[in-house]
Amino acid sequence: MSLQSIRERIAAAETAAGREPGAVALVAISKVQPLPRVEAVLEDGHRVFGENRVQEAQGKWPAFRERYDGVRLHLVGPLQSNKARAAMELFDVIETLDRPKLARTFARLAQEIGRCPQLFVQVNTGAEDQKAGIAPDEVDGFVAECRGLDLPVQGLMCIPPIDAPPESHFTMLAEMAERNGLSGLSMGMSADFEAAIAHGATHVRVGSALFGERVAS
Numbered sequence: 001m002s003l004q005s006i007r008e009r010i011a012a013a014e015t016a017a018g019r020e021p022g023a024v025a026l027v028a029i030s031k032v033q034p035l036p037r038v039e040a041v042l043e044d045g046h047r048v049f050g051e052n053r054v055q056e057a058q059g060k061w062p063a064f065r066e067r068y069d070g071v072r073l074h075l076v077g078p079l080q081s082n083k084a085r086a087a088m089e090l091f092d093v094i095e096t097l098d099r100p101k102l103a104r105t106f107a108r109l110a111q112e113i114g115r116c117p118q119l120f121v122q123v124n125t126g127a128e129d130q131k132a133g134i135a136p137d138e139v140d141g142f143v144a145e146c147r148g149l150d151l152p153v154q155g156l157m158c159i160p161p162i163d164a165p166p167e168s169h170f171t172m173l174a175e176m177a178e179r180n181g182l183s184g185l186s187m188g189m190s191a192d193f194e195a196a197i198a199h200g201a202t203h204v205r206v207g208s209a210l211f212g213e214r215v216a217s
């Protein structure tokens with residue numbers, strides 16, 4: 001589906017939800033996509049992209065950034081502590097702050113580097129064993145801990161369970177953000193971004209609907 005069509009669907013969902021036009025940012029998830037597909041979206045003027053692996057992003061984005069001004073990169077995949085510095089140097093936004101140790105690492109590196117990307121706390125809304133993220137009942141304490149470390153937490157992010165309707169997860173995330181005074185809500189992917197917008201998403205992460213099915217690597 002073209003960038004134009006995705007933008008139109010986002011705009012229609014904003015209107016339907018009584019949200020301001022432009023309230024929702026499209027994060028184009030370009031992981032594993034062939035470079036010409038990514039380049040086509042850059043040529044169409046889009047600048048906000050998401051990747052789920054530091055190494056893959058390092059191999060692709062420095063060259064694109066030389067050719068296209070104003071690129072903003074989001075990390076949406078799990079981050080090992082030993083790659084935290086590289087991630088902080090490459091990404092503008094890290095959406096997967098998911099544990100206290102990583103928060104302390106970011107705080108220390110922010111002092112050394114002199115800057116810190118914007119951060120989203122990943123919440124494991126479905127309390128799934130295999131999924132990263134802060135448990136729902138630990139979110140308030142964790143956000144407070146991050147603030148105590150002076151980390152720039154902008155919002156919350158979730159990846160709902162694949163086998164369940166996402167709406168209750170979107171609602172839960174929106175309530176947690178509200179009571180913690182956080183304005184950012186990263187939720188909604190190709191299959192459900194309109195529902196996420198209805199529930200207050202400020203960032204939707206759309207991959208396959210925009211670029212086509214991911215080619216197995």
Ligand SMILES: *Cc1c(COP(=O)(O)O)cnc(C)c1O
Binds near residue numbers: 031052076159207209
């Ligand atoms: C891959 C990925 C997406 C995009 O998924 P699509 O269903 O292709 O839109 C969104 N968020 C995260 C965290 C991802 O890893």
